Amino acid sequence: MDIILKNLRKVYNHKTVLDIKSLYLKEGKVYGIIGPNGAGKSTMLRIIAGLEEATMGKVFYDDKKLNDAVIKKITYMSQRPYLFRKSVTNNISYPLKLRKIEKEVVDKRVKEIMREFNVFDLKNQLATSLSGGESQKVALARALIFKPEVLLLDEPTANIDPNSIEIIEKAIMKRNKEKNMTTIIITHNMGQAKRLCDEIIFIKDGFIKEHGKTDDIIFRPKNHETKRFLSLYTM
Numbered sequence: 001m002d003i004i005l006k007n008l009r010k011v012y013n014h015k016t017v018l019d020i021k022s023l024y025l026k027e028g029k030v031y032g033i034i035g036p037n038g039a040g041k042s043t044m045l046r047i048i049a050g051l052e053e054a055t056m057g058k059v060f061y062d063d064k065k066l067n068d069a070v071i072k073k074i075t076y077m078s079q080r081p082y083l084f085r086k087s088v089t090n091n092i093s094y095p096l097k098l099r100k101i102e103k104e105v106v107d108k109r110v111k112e113i114m115r116e117f118n119v120f121d122l123k124n125q126l127a128t129s130l131s132g133g134e135s136q137k138v139a140l141a142r143a144l145i146f147k148p149e150v151l152l153l154d155e156p157t158a159n160i161d162p163n164s165i166e167i168i169e170k171a172i173m174k175r176n177k178e179k180n181m182t183t184i185i186i187t188h189n190m191g192q193a194k195r196l197c198d199e200i201i202f203i204k205d206g207f208i209k210e211h212g213k214t215d216d217i218i219f220r221p222k223n224h225e226t227k228r229f230l231s232l233y234t235m
Ligand SMILES: Nc1ncnc2c1ncn2[C@@H]1O[C@H](COP(=O)(O)OP(=O)(O)OP(=O)(O)O)[C@@H](O)[C@H]1O
Pocket: 012, 013, 017, 035, 036, 037, 038, 039, 040, 041, 042, 043, 044
């Protein structure tokens, strides 16, 4: 699914926190959103996810506005994902049960994805008792189990150990190749941006300051603000 932002603006308390004239995100590509704290990255993602309304402007999904059919194809994971006070298995199977998938298929897919994310041993544990990293993996397994067309991730691997980061990145790349999933990832990890993203969008003060191919942005940024931002990271 292509995602198109047109004259999108978000204002909080008379302050514009996001102002995007035009952005075309193509089906099957992985986009990295980078930028300082408070730049408007999460606001943009929440608007695309349909969790927040823009003050002005529109988001199109292919040529459609957000509707029930579109919402069913999108999955969004926040910085602090919310898990139900139920077992890990119940949490992960929830999106399939919601879509009335038959039990045998649900059981098979849940087992597969728990193995993929290395959380199988936690299957009966109460999800609210998991560690931060474990919760993140379970939340992503739940987000991916229904095979979304659009994946929106707000810092999916903040505070995650390298082994789990690798599991999460592999899971994203695998689906991207197989399902042509359009993916947008907010990250403060430039190594991750390099590994995962086809293109990078640098946002500051609510504006897109620079957008281009990952290597161009990371190694040959043109905008002086992008240069300054990237110079603060060790790569
Ligand atoms: N519900 C809200 N009410 C008022 N202001 C808000 C609200 N949500 C976000 N903001 C403000 O909008 C600006 C952009 O916030 P946003 O969360 O999009 O930034 P971000 O780029 O994701 O930052 P971070 O890297 O810290 O997660 C910030 O100044 C924030 O304080």
